[in-house]
Amino acid sequence: MEVIPLGPLGRAVRFVALAGGLAFTLVPVLWVASLALRPAGAVTFPVSLLPPSLTLENLRTILFTDLGIGPRPYLNAAFYGISCGVITAIISLMGGYALVRYDLAFGRALLLVFLALNFLPAAARLIPLFLLYVQLGLYDTQVGVILAYVAGITPLGIWLMAGTISQIPIRLEQAARIDGAGSATMARRILLPLAMPGVLVVATLAFVDGWNSFSLPLILMQRADAQSYTVVLQKYVQADVGINWNLLAAGSLLALIPVLTAFALLQRRLITSGGFSGAVRG
């Protein structure tokens, strides 16, 4: 890979920029962690980043006591997220392939539409979705929640898969055909293995998007036992009583764990895929 070498000034600027960006991202997270791991009630002004002492009490409270929310909301969110991830990956793979490989008159236009749809804010969808769901009987159903998640992230998924697949030389598919493979065999043995990094990215993005979703489950799910942790954590934000910072932070900290794990695993996969070097000359 060719890179432009940086002089000392360039390197300094790069360091400052990266450090700044990293701080911008990490400080809030560290703050939440700090709030979650300090004894209850130790949140007084002025707030300090470093906790006076460390304790796991808050985490235990969240998960195992009546004061907490229990593991159920997290399991719900995981269920919705994983379902969304799987379904989105499948649809995106097929949609992306169709738009890239087939000579459709509206193919490119459709890809642009998908990209544009991706920028549609969730808030704009809420009311229409709610009305639609009530009419369709999908309101307050788990299926409804999952479908809403999928609909929200699939445009991006198709766009990403289209990009991934367009990088797979079509020659390989032609070679597979010559070797006697029909569409199904070709997809299974050639396309899927080569598109896997893209599929994993889309699946992970969809999972994280669903896992973090707040406004959709808020509007579309009524039952408390099938509700996502994002909505349930609202319990600690009560206008009349006040905000229970420690438990809110603890609940949020727990939510970080699956996301971090997912990205950690994904990162390794992406790097070891090896790319398409050696398949086609040049």
Place this chain on the structure above:
Amino acid sequence: MRVAIDGLTVRFGPVTAVDGLALEIRDRELLALVGPSGCGKTTTLGFVAGFVKTAAGRLSFDDRDVTAVPPERRRIGYVFQDYAIYPHMTVAENIRFPLEVARMARGDMRRAVADVAELVGVSDLMPRRPHQLSGGQRQRVALARALVKRPGVLLLDEPLSNLDAHLRVQTRAEIRRLQLELGMTTILVTHDQSEALAIADRVAVMWAGRVVALASPGAIYDRPASLLAARFVGSPQMNTWDLAEAASEFARVALGGALADVRRSARGVVVGVRPEDVRLDPRGVPGTVALVETLGRDILLHADVAGSSVRALVTPAEASRLRTGAAVAVSVHPQRWHFFDADSGDRVEPLAPAATDRSGGHGGPVAAVR
């Protein structure tokens, strides 16, 4: 297996890539499809493979119409110009793939893969992945994969163009050896005419979507059936002059008495002679040297003779004292001229006048009547 193409016309938008092409490839022969870029040869190959769909054209294998048969059921082998071997599989898995698709028994598969790997020379590379192979090695893997299922016909799309010069010469001989050993009907597409001449049983020269010449390498070289083929086959390129133009003065002078017979054979005539048939001759037509090109074994002499640009292939010994601006004289052996109809490009023979009268002179007529 015999392959027959009939009435093939392929259009890509406003461009006609192949124009009413008809071609028959004989069983066990290696037919080379040569021509410049854009002449339609790869498109034709794609048609035989089943990638190129067209409304006009029929394809048959051994008299069986396979035009509507999808590529995966045609039992052909194809080696792509850029190899197209699967990057996520090892060499062994690559070669094995067609057999796995055909659900061959495990034991038979292992044996077939080992045999073909041995044949092609990749037995030592089996556990490697494509990105660990050189260009030549990848090409062999592609070849092995194409041959492992014992196809009826082998299609090669410019298999040598990505190899360096020496490897090219070596590999083309190996391909030929392999093809003869297996008795495999093969269609080789290439833009390199020397490659085609070197290993093919017959050569088909294509130009602008049509076959302009079809003959054995020797015949294509010695008696090209069309001007396009004459100019494409043979390196250095044949000298050609249109008699209607002033720049053909040399030809007119060199033909001498035969000129009348030549003019009679067609309305307009293009005259050609290969550089190796132009020789230094102190009694020949005088001119001056414009450029001396050293080709190693030969010297290509560019000369201005009687107002025409003439290229002659001579030995280093003959050319040892020639420099730009030196005086030379050249002549052509009477049997070595080629004549082509200026309109159609077809080969023509000079027509002797009605009587058996043969005029002498510098060039001398070729008496055969077309």
